[in-house]
Amino acid sequence: MLNNRSLLSLFIINLFFSTLSFALPTDRKQPIHISADSARIDDNTGTTTYKGNVLMTQGSMKIRAANVNLYRKNDDVSHIIATGGPANFSQQPSENQVMTNAFGKRLEYKISDQTVTITGEARVEQGRDTFSSERIVYQMDKAIVNAYSGAGSTGQRVQMTIQPKAK
Numbered sequence: 001m002l003n004n005r006s007l008l009s010l011f012i013i014n015l016f017f018s019t020l021s022f023a024l025p026t027d028r029k030q031p032i033h034i035s036a037d038s039a040r041i042d043d044n045t046g047t048t049t050y051k052g053n054v055l056m057t058q059g060s061m062k063i064r065a066a067n068v069n070l071y072r073k074n075d076d077v078s079h080i081i082a083t084g085g086p087a088n089f090s091q092q093p094s095e096n097q098v099m100t101n102a103f104g105k106r107l108e109y110k111i112s113d114q115t116v117t118i119t120g121e122a123r124v125e126q127g128r129d130t131f132s133s134e135r136i137v138y139q140m141d142k143a144i145v146n147a148y149s150g151a152g153s154t155g156q157r158v159q160m161t162i163q164p165k166a167k
Contacts, residue, residue: 028058032057034070036068039051046071047070051066054084056068060090062090063089065083077111078111080108080109083106086103087105089101089103089116101125102136104120115137122134122136129160129163130159
């Protein structure tokens with residue numbers, strides 16, 4: 001049974017991430033543009049590896065990382081893995097909202113599941129609000145966020161800072 005403190009925490013997390021549930025509707029219809037220092041395409045496995053100062057954009061969505069692996073299945077991008085210190089995923093939830101930025105040592109975006117998993121010093125920022133933990137799993141289409149602390153007593157705990165809204 002959840003106590004009042006747990007209910008309040010769940011409410012705050014849901015409130016903070018509810019704005020992330022929708023990206024600009026035109027983003028998924030836009031072409032993907034990628035720039036990098038080098039690229040290796042393997043048609044046999046459907047994998048393209050980009051290395052060195054990678055920038056990937058699709059509408060308002062941007063991924064910046066040292067390395068990006070793009071996986072294709074049936075001539076469609078199935079998922080993207082970005083790594084590097086740190087990798088960054090940003091997207092504008094809607095026209096009237098500020099950009100949402102996610103940072104971590106590793107970002108995995110599963111397109112068909114609409115899931116972004118951020119690991120290794122994971123952090124999400126929207127305006128002045130922040131949310132951090134060792135691992136954050138965000139189901140974009142369902143507006144569900146799960147955050148996990150690191151292992152053991154020295155692991156990174158789930159942390160959240162929510163600024164008061166101006167009236």
